[in-house]
Amino acid sequence: MGHIPCSFSLMDNHQSSSHPDTRRQLQMARSMCWHCQSEVTGEYFCDRCVKVQPVSKETDYFTCLGFPRRLMLDPQKLEAKFYELSRTFHPDFYQTKSADEQTISLSNAAVLNTAYRTLRAPIQRAEYLLALETGSVKDIRTSPPADLFEEILELQDTLEEYRASDRDSDQGHRLRSTLKTEQEALERRKHEMEAQLQQLFADWDQLQDAGEATSLARVERDRILKQMRDLLSNRTYVNNIVNDLAATIA
Amino acid sequence: MARIVGIDLGTTNSLVAYMKDGQPCVVPDRNGRTIVPSVVALTDNGLIVGDSAKEHLTRNPERTVYSVKRFMGKGLADVQNELAYFPYHVTETGGVIRIRLGQKSYSPPQVSAMILKELKLRAEASLGESITKAVITVPAYFNDSQRQATKDAGLIAGLEVLRIINEPTAASLAYGLQQKTQGTIAVYDFGGGTFDISILKLKDGIFEVLATSGDTHLGGDDLDRVLVDLFIGDIRDRYGIDVGRYPDHMQTVRLEAERAKIRLSDELKTEITIELPEDKGLFTRELTRDQLESLVVGIIERTLAPCRIALKDAGLTPTDIDEVVLVGGSTRMPLVRQRVEALFGKQPHCHLNPDEVVALGAAVQADILSGGTTDMLLLDVTPLSLGIETMGGVMSSLIRRNTTIPASAKEMFTTYVDGQTGVDIHILQGERELVKDNRSLARFRLKVPPLPAGIPRIEVTFLIDANGILNVTATDMRTGQSQSIEVKPSYGLSDTEVERMIEDSFKFAAEDVNARKLIEARLDAEALLKTTNKSLVDAGHLISQEEAHSIRATLAQLSNATGGTDPRAIRTRMTELEQTAKHLNVVMLDHSLKKSLQGKKVSEVS
Numbered sequence: 001m002g003h004i005p006c007s008f009s010l011m012d013n014h015q016s017s018s019h020p021d022t023r024r025q026l027q028m029a030r031s032m033c034w035h036c037q038s039e040v041t042g043e044y045f046c047d048r049c050v051k052v053q054p055v056s057k058e059t060d061y062f063t064c065l066g067f068p069r070r071l072m073l074d075p076q077k078l079e080a081k082f083y084e085l086s087r088t089f090h091p092d093f094y095q096t097k098s099a100d101e102q103t104i105s106l107s108n109a110a111v112l113n114t115a116y117r118t119l120r121a122p123i124q125r126a127e128y129l130l131a132l133e134t135g136s137v138k139d140i141r142t143s144p145p146a147d148l149f150e151e152i153l154e155l156q157d158t159l160e161e162y163r164a165s166d167r168d169s170d171q172g173h174r175l176r177s178t179l180k181t182e183q184e185a186l187e188r189r190k191h192e193m194e195a196q197l198q199q200l201f202a203d204w205d206q207l208q209d210a211g212e213a214t215s216l217a218r219v220e221r222d223r224i225l226k227q228m229r230d231l232l233s234n235r236t237y238v239n240n241i242v243n244d245l246a247a248t249i250a
Numbered sequence: 251m252a253r254i255v256g257i258d259l260g261t262t263n264s265l266v267a268y269m270k271d272g273q274p275c276v277v278p279d280r281n282g283r284t285i286v287p288s289v290v291a292l293t294d295n296g297l298i299v300g301d302s303a304k305e306h307l308t309r310n311p312e313r314t315v316y317s318v319k320r321f322m323g324k325g326l327a328d329v330q331n332e333l334a335y336f337p338y339h340v341t342e343t344g345g346v347i348r349i350r351l352g353q354k355s356y357s358p359p360q361v362s363a364m365i366l367k368e369l370k371l372r373a374e375a376s377l378g379e380s381i382t383k384a385v386i387t388v389p390a391y392f393n394d395s396q397r398q399a400t401k402d403a404g405l406i407a408g409l410e411v412l413r414i415i416n417e418p419t420a421a422s423l424a425y426g427l428q429q430k431t432q433g434t435i436a437v438y439d440f441g442g443g444t445f446d447i448s449i450l451k452l453k454d455g456i457f458e459v460l461a462t463s464g465d466t467h468l469g470g471d472d473l474d475r476v477l478v479d480l481f482i483g484d485i486r487d488r489y490g491i492d493v494g495r496y497p498d499h500m501q502t503v504r505l506e507a508e509r510a511k512i513r514l515s516d517e518l519k520t521e522i523t524i525e526l527p528e529d530k531g532l533f534t535r536e537l538t539r540d541q542l543e544s545l546v547v548g549i550i551e552r553t554l555a556p557c558r559i560a561l562k563d564a565g566l567t568p569t570d571i572d573e574v575v576l577v578g579g580s581t582r583m584p585l586v587r588q589r590v591e592a593l594f595g596k597q598p599h600c601h602l603n604p605d606e607v608v609a610l611g612a613a614v615q616a617d618i619l620s621g622g623t624t625d626m627l628l629l630d631v632t633p634l635s636l637g638i639e640t641m642g643g644v645m646s647s648l649i650r651r652n653t654t655i656p657a658s659a660k661e662m663f664t665t666y667v668d669g670q671t672g673v674d675i676h677i678l679q680g681e682r683e684l685v686k687d688n689r690s691l692a693r694f695r696l697k698v699p700p701l702p703a704g705i706p707r708i709e710v711t712f713l714i715d716a717n718g719i720l721n722v723t724a725t726d727m728r729t730g731q732s733q734s735i736e737v738k739p740s741y742g743l744s745d746t747e748v749e750r751m752i753e754d755s756f757k758f759a760a761e762d763v764n765a766r767k768l769i770e771a772r773l774d775a776e777a778l779l780k781t782t783n784k785s786l787v788d789a790g791h792l793i794s795q796e797e798a799h800s801i802r803a804t805l806a807q808l809s810n811a812t813g814g815t816d817p818r819a820i821r822t823r824m825t826e827l828e829q830t831a832k833h834l835n836v837v838m839l840d841h842s843l844k845k846s847l848q849g850k851k852v853s854e855v856s
Binding site: 083086087090091092093095096106107109110111113114116117 | 412413453454456458615618619620621624627628629653654655656657658713715716
């Protein structure tokens with residue numbers, strides 16, 4: 001069976017890096033109403049026949065939730081917008097409407113839920129933005145931080161030794177405490193990386209807010225995205241090991 | 251829009267509710283009882299449901315079905331180890347369980363449909379209008395097959411199921427409506443056959459489920475079984491009798507176990523009395539609450555693991571929970587309350603009737619769907635991860651558990667071999683890595699145009715709707731054409747089978763209606779017999795011998811007719827009696843009026 005993983009299928013691939021991100025207009029609706037063919041200027045409903053309009057396939061999750069492509073989003077505001085749009089699109093409110101409207105509400109609500117889930121978590125939000133901005137459809141590959149590579153190899157050996165050992169023996173206890181120390185060290189490292197990411201998020205937002213189209217701004221933009229990609233990739237790697245360690249010695 | 255009712259289709263008991271002046275209320279029967287026991291019995295007069303069927307549990311155990319919900323959306327292999335506890339005969343055809351009742355076999359959705367029909371009739375009688383639309387509740391942890399089976403049951407009963415809603419979230423709607431709470435609540439729902447935990451955030455009328463977990467095979471039934479095993483062990487030791495060989499006595503033991511468990515929620519000790527087979531007399535013993543608790547503590551502990559998982563999935567700790575709401579009959583047990591309190595570190599809420607709160611919530615949801623309530627909105631989640639089989643028998647997850655529904659995922663498929671015309675897709679639900687450890691939901695074959703390998707691009711959309719039920723559509727990305735997909739459920743009735751069952755249910759509706767009419771006619775006849783007899787005693791001396799004689803004759807004929815099975819014959823005799831006794835009633839009225847006026851002044855009467 002052949003299947004190609006495609007995790008960002010709703011993503012807008014061709015809106016690439018060429019233009020700096022300005023505060024976009026909401027693009028929820030297609031320009032023509034599916035029902036009465038009149039022009040739709042409102043956000044989600046046709047002005048003439050008041051029918052709900054489908055979210056365009058080209059709409060990215062930031063646009064869908066009415067936020068600019070920033071990484072420091074206020075969770076309260078994000079939630080408020082999600083609730084507001086849920087009240088707009090949820091199938092519960094379309095039970096008495098036509099079959100077409102029910103289908104649109106169902107698919108809009110599904111897109112809205114995915115958009116909120118993606119943007120709610122800062123790490124996922126950054127990964128999504130990175131994919132949007134660099135036009136990459138591939139998931140970010142996880143890789144160990146270069147300086148930790150040797151240490152992690154050693155840790156793998158210790159982990160396997162521990163799994164094979166009698167947990168109640170002296171050796172088991174010794175290995176366990178080694179692993180515990182390693183876990184704590186890696187958790188500290190993870191937090192460091194997250195702090196660095198926070199800084200990059202702030203840098204990104206600042207650059208976008210400035211909205212300059214100079215070559216210097218482009219260089220800065222590429223620097224931020226590159227560092228973000230590397231950090232995200234390392235963080236996920238370390239995070240996986242920390243979880244693995246926690247599960248093994250729990 | 252036609253009225254939509256809310257139905258709690260429970261393992262042990264079922265209820266129907268509706269919205270009246272902005273408040274949900276449960277529909278009672280003519281005796282004021284709100285609960286319909288989820289029991290169906292085949293009698294000589296046909297199928298009966300509810301209280302009257304419950305009486306057949308001990309009289310007619312092989313032909314009386316209870317706890318059918320445990321079989322919904324399951325295959326025989328899933329329930330093999332508990333079949334010994336059920337006196338009725340369970341088999342499997344086409345991946346679906348069938349229950350034998352007399353000459354016919356019924357799928358669990360058909361049996362559930364009989365319970366739904368009873369609730370439908372009850373609502374129709376009470377509201378005086380035809381009911382065709384309903385919201386039906388299911389355990390939050392029900393998988394796709396179990397939800398689909400519930401929807402099928404509704405269809406077979408002649409109900410359009412506008413929404414399948416999760417029981418704990420339904421409870422939260424009823425609870426939220428009454429308490430106007432804001433904050434994070436945990437709903438701990440321990441019912442007759444299933445356990446659910448849901449964690450919700452209540453804010454400005456939005457009920458957002460953060461996480462849910464549970465066990466669809468863990469409930470009061472399992473607590474009863476521990477006691478059943480204890481009692482039959484005792485009886486074997488003391489009398490050398492294997493009660494297991496006597497289905498009717500097994501039911502007596504089961505019902506007594508259930509009653510004893512219930513009594514021990516209020517009392518510290520209780521006396522058990524069970525009639526033994528082979529005229530060996532009575533088995534008696536004492537059971538204390540401590541003994542019960544030490545026997546079932548393991549089962550109750552099993553509810554705590556899902557609670558911890560749900561908390562973790564919601565990213566919360568017990569201290570983040572503002573209130574704990576108890577739902578389901580099993581939460582009446584003091585030990586359950588203690589354990590819940592210990593886990594969450596706060597006293598659980600239990601002032602809503604745990605038997606009714608789910609049905610009330612379903613009525614609230616029904617009102618939301620019909621446009622009555624507009625300020626409340628429930629955002630629920632899918633309880634289990636949804637995925638497809640990939641190379642090497644591994645499940646690739648498409649929609650993770652606790653994702654807000656509606657939820658969709660798209661997946662692109664292509665071919666590996668030149669000219670390949672189809673791709674087989676196997677849909678799964680579950681949290682494990684390997685296909686074999688997860689639940690198989692369905693299989694389907696994607697049609698692909700014959701082209702060189704890797705050229706076709708078919709996009710498949712997996713959409714979980716607001717009912718938690720999966721819908722699959724596919725689009726050929728090259729041509730933009732969409733194709734309809736015929737999904738073959740792994741554990742469920744096919745569409746054609748459901749259609750046939752709907753037809754059957756209409757065919758046998760006449761039979762069913764006859765049984766019901768008979769019961770009602772008998773009840774009405776008994777009431778008429780009673781009042782006429784009383785009139786004869788009170789006023790018989792005021793009419794002629796002849797008249798009294800003819801009334802007595804008609805009385806006897808009516809009494810005779812109630813012993814038969816023809817409701818029309820009973821009604822005819824009733825009309826006859828009413829005619830014959832008309833004069834007697836007039837005389838009787840006159841007489842009692844005179845009696846009440848005796849000794850009164852004219853001024854007081856006028």
